[in-house]
Amino acid sequence: MTDPTHDSEQERLNAWLERRHEQQFRESLLRGTQLLSQRKPVDALPFLERAHKLKPDNPDAALNLGGAYIMTGRHKLAVSVLERAVARTPDNAQLWINLGAAYLGNPVTATDERQQRALAAFNRALEIDPLARSVAYNIGLIHRDRGEIELAIAAFRRAVLADPYDRDARRMLEKLGAP
Template sequence: MMATGQPFRRKEAVGKALDSATRVIDLLNEGARLLATQRPGEALTPLREALLLAPDNVSVAINLGGAYIMQRKYRQAAPILERAAELEPDNAMAWLNLAAAYLGRLELSTRATQDQAIAAFEKAAQIDPNLHNVHYNLGLIYRTAVRWRACAHFQRAVEIAPMTATPAIGCNCCSRAFPRSLRQLAMINSTASDHTLSRLTRSRLTAAQSVQRRAMTHPVG
């Protein structure tokens, strides 16, 4: 009887796991849609629920962290994004958003928070050298202290994404003009949201397969 019951329980567990994965995907879709329409407060509810159901889902964590950052709730964002970077250390968007959480509002940042942000931005740049907003924000941080380094990052940002070069500000240490901040942290989070939205189809399959695999590996009963 036990031998007969175990396959049934395993099948039941797989079904529940797939239902849970589908629910997570739906919640992630809804949260990402709300972020893309600049409604981070509304995005918190579906994204929090998704993270409760799938605490190791990095796409959910990036979006939830982004929702907090867009509301300037940086302290709430940081631990979520630290976990995301720990789970996927080669995910540039996790480090990019974590840097934004560490930095907070640039005009209110301290040397310590800037150093944390710089380390996270540089990690993102190592993973993906073509993230123009990484270089732009590094330029903003360095602009008042290490101007030659700021200019190098601004120039790299323009090389990667020339369309961001207008409107422009002058950089005294060189002859080029560089882009004005496009709502500095909001730009970071918008980019993260767009990136995640573009990956949702792949995330659906990955999340469902991952949950199903765990259910098959650890059957109930």
Template sequence: FSKKRTASEMAIELKPDYALAYYNLGYIHQDEGRVEEAIDCFRKASDHDPNDADTWINLGNALRSAGPNRLADAVDAYKKAVEVDPKSVMAFYNLGSGYQDQGRLDDAIKTFQSALII
């Protein structure tokens, strides 16, 4: 991943608003277990391209992996993914999982059912 990280970092140097480079770098950081760096990159990616549901989903996943104190923020990111792409099964699935982690089982069931309808 180090070559990919370097390429993404170079892309950001050349074009600081390049959302895909931040997204890729966030994915690499998350894979390396560098959760806070991943969160920062996914946030920057969402700032530059707020209409990309995958970025919101990955931000939510990184926040969830950061621990229970970040779960509410993760759910907010998943809600944004659903808002951006209401046809994304993965957005609904992750939102339902976030609700489940919060103990909001009725909301989780409704959200999982919404995913099945898509």
């Protein structure tokens, strides 16, 4: 026979632990996101890593942690976090955008394989959200770096269609001699 008093105490303890867990997650994610938006990714990392550890399936925690890893040059860690996140949340364009950036890493030293993986992730993001900011522009930069000028021009034109005020995309079109 079970003790009803013990069961009630255990339920209250479990409820308190669950609320505390949720509070720690929210506080860690909020603080990490604030620091990330202030361009302080190194400071944000402990908070975002804690949030991700508390809720590894949360797409916002993965997105922000992946972004902090990218901003600190830890692209392999970002890929690991973001690949798991897109497997769980495949229709989140922002996760695919960050995954593309993580795959690419440093554009100057990006290998053909990394460029191809980045292009696939960026194109997946555009399938989900055809107007996703800066994605077509980033695709254009990769194609330009690969010497695929017609593809670059098409991507920069798409960037201007998505955002008519995108001066960078317009500048790239001018540099490439596209009207």
